[in-house]
Amino acid sequence: SQTIHQWPATLVQPVGSPLSLECTVEGTSNPNLYWYRQAAGRGLQLLFYSVGIGQISSEVPQNLSASRPQDRQFILSSKKLLLSDSGFYLCACTSTGELFFGEGSRLTVL
Amino acid sequence: TQLLEQSPQFLSIQEGENLTVYCNSSSVFSSLQWYRQEPGEGPVLLVTVVTGGEVKKLKRLTFQFGDARKDSSLHITAAQPGDTGLYLCARGEYGNKLVFGAGTILRVKS
Numbered sequence: 001s002q003t004i005h006q007w008p009a010t011l012v013q014p015v016g017s018p019l020s021l022e023c024t025v026e027g028t029s030n031p032n033l034y035w036y037r038q039a040a041g042r043g044l045q046l047l048f049y050s051v052g053i054g055q056i057s058s059e060v061p062q063n064l065s066a067s068r069p070q071d072r073q074f075i076l077s078s079k080k081l082l083l084s085d086s087g088f089y090l091c092a093c094t095s096t097g098e099l100f101f102g103e104g105s106r107l108t109v110l
Numbered sequence: 111t112q113l114l115e116q117s118p119q120f121l122s123i124q125e126g127e128n129l130t131v132y133c134n135s136s137s138v139f140s141s142l143q144w145y146r147q148e149p150g151e152g153p154v155l156l157v158t159v160v161t162g163g164e165v166k167k168l169k170r171l172t173f174q175f176g177d178a179r180k181d182s183s184l185h186i187t188a189a190q191p192g193d194t195g196l197y198l199c200a201r202g203e204y205g206n207k208l209v210f211g212a213g214t215i216l217r218v219k220s
Contacts, residue, residue, distance in 0.1 A: 004152075032206045043116075043198065043212035044153070051206055059207075090152050092208075099143070099200070099208050101152025 002027045006091050006102035013109055019064075019078040021105045023091030026072070031093040033074040035066055038088040038104075050074060081109045114199055114211035122217040126188050131214040133199035134181045140202060142182050144173055147196040147213075156184075189218045 003026040013019060025031055032051050036044040046059045048066035056066050063082050067075045074091055086109045091102040115134045123129055133142065141160045145153035157166050159175035159182060166173045170193075172185040186193055194217050200210045 034208070036210075042196075044210040046207060046209065049207055092152070094206075094208070097141075097158065097202075098155050099145075099153075101154070104150070104152055106150075 002031065002093055002095070002100045004091055004093055004100055004102035006089075006105050009103065009105060011105060011107045013081050013107065015083055015109055016080045019076070019081050019085070019107070021076040021089055021091075021107070023074040023076075023102055024072055025074075025093045028072075028093065028095045030071060031095045033068060034092040034094075034099070035074065035076050036090045036092060038090060044090065048076070081107075083109050085109050114201060114209065116197075116199060116211035116214050118214060119212070120215045120217075122219065123189055125190055125218055125220045127218075128185065128187050129189055129216070130183055130185045131197055131216070132181065132183050133211055135201065136180070138179045139175075139182075140179075142175060142179075143200045143208070144182070144184055145198040145200060145210075147198060148194075153196075153198055186216075189216075191218045191220045194218050 005024045034049045035047040038044050050056050050068045064078050089105045092099045117132050143158045144156045146156055147153040157173045162179045163177045164175040170187045174183045196213045196215050198210050198213045200208045203209050
């Protein structure tokens, strides 16, 4: 089965600083990849998804961007963080319909 | 994007009690998944239901998909503290997206 690695696990950044969260996948090829954000232990908001290298779909207008430079690598970025970007970010992948999640990256913007 | 409504939002019960949580939508699901998430971790898939009226059991957990495929329920028998967590339902949408409900936070006290 797929294994997803996310890093860093925890990040504290000042407002206006850049961001890069990385996600890599093992155990599958050509997966669909997703970035979700979760606030206060509630539901997951889909931010971006990708069906292939260089193919990114954005779900909501925001201060973030995503890139997929390799088949099993998905990166979430920002040039200037806002306070509202704080949250728990989850990378996920699927190739069979079941969604596998990474362990998440908790971002606090101060 | 069709909304998924989960109820109740929060449930606190004593060990040994039974409970049911619900997931509803105004539109038909092609399939629906239930996930469980523990604090600080990514969600883990419990079950996928596809056929209207389908019932699946996973030990003390019983999942039901409504006949009209617009609703689903999760029933836990004799809840244990280890069942504590956030229970999320999710439906697939066009474009390989998986959309989540806001979740039900379950706390089982010993």
